[in-house]
Ligand SMILES: Nc1ncnc2c1ncn2[C@@H]1O[C@H](COP(=O)(O)OP(=O)(O)OP(=O)(O)O)[C@@H](O)[C@H]1O
């Protein structure tokens with residue numbers, strides 16, 4: 001939408017983009033509780049598996065965690081390109097940690113291990129965030145628990161947070177992955193939004209960019225919720241399109257009929 005079109009609704013920017021600062025993320029009590037649990041896990045150097053369907057807000061939850069953890073005590077490494085074999089996975093990790101990559105797997109692994117020990121000696125907790133972890137190669141999964149072994153497996157120095165679709169949980173439960181699974185202290189899931197959550201989310205995002213509470217009519221929000229199945233990414237998409245329709249038709253608010261037209265147009269195309 002043009003700045004002029006946005007301004008007619010008092011909006012300083014598009015309300016439903018993914019370009020949202022960590023500090024501005026929507027954190028209702030249920031999400032805040034989840035972030036608190038992740039903070040506690042990182043403090044305790046525990047490992048976590050966090051699963052949920054596409055668009056329910058997993059990666060945004062990691063961003064909220066990044067915002068919540070004090071920078072001086074935690075070193076976060078975010079890794080999302082996981083469709084690599086074990087050797088390249090660790091090499092990528094080395095690069096992300098700004099460490100020199102060794103020539104063979106043993107050297108790369110040793111470099112990472114030594115780095116983790118060094119951070120621990122400086123009282124810094126490393127946290128490895130592996131997003132899209134359901135796509136991890138089996139040979140990386142086979143090896144990950146070895147990365148958690150320090151001082152004959154008597155010290156917890158590193159916290160690994162695996163995030164992915166519910167398939168991740170299915171994979172971790174396989175007998176082959178039991179060594180890793182048994183080291184996952186927190187097994188968490190993000191479910192779809194409730195209707196109240198959806199209403200709160202839409203209101204919050206509109207208010208963040210200067211819009212009014214009445215921009216989305218309540219029956220429009222109810223339809224948005226139903227159509228999105230509680231996925232934030234789907235809410236973003238449908239709400240953005242509905243707002244555009246409203247702007248083009250010079251309507252004061254997004255009402256149910258506009259949401260219905262967006263859904264119908266999407267249905268016609270598929
Ligand atoms: N807490 C939040 N605050 C504000 N917006 C959010 C929040 N959570 C999710 N969103 C919105 O929903 C979109 C999808 O969220 P996110 O990328 O975190 O989903 P995901 O669960 O990681 O999906 P996928 O499995 O496809 O990677 C974001 O781009 C953002 O616009």
Ligand SMILES: [Mg+2]
Pocket residue numbers: 058059060131
């Ligand atoms: Mg994601």
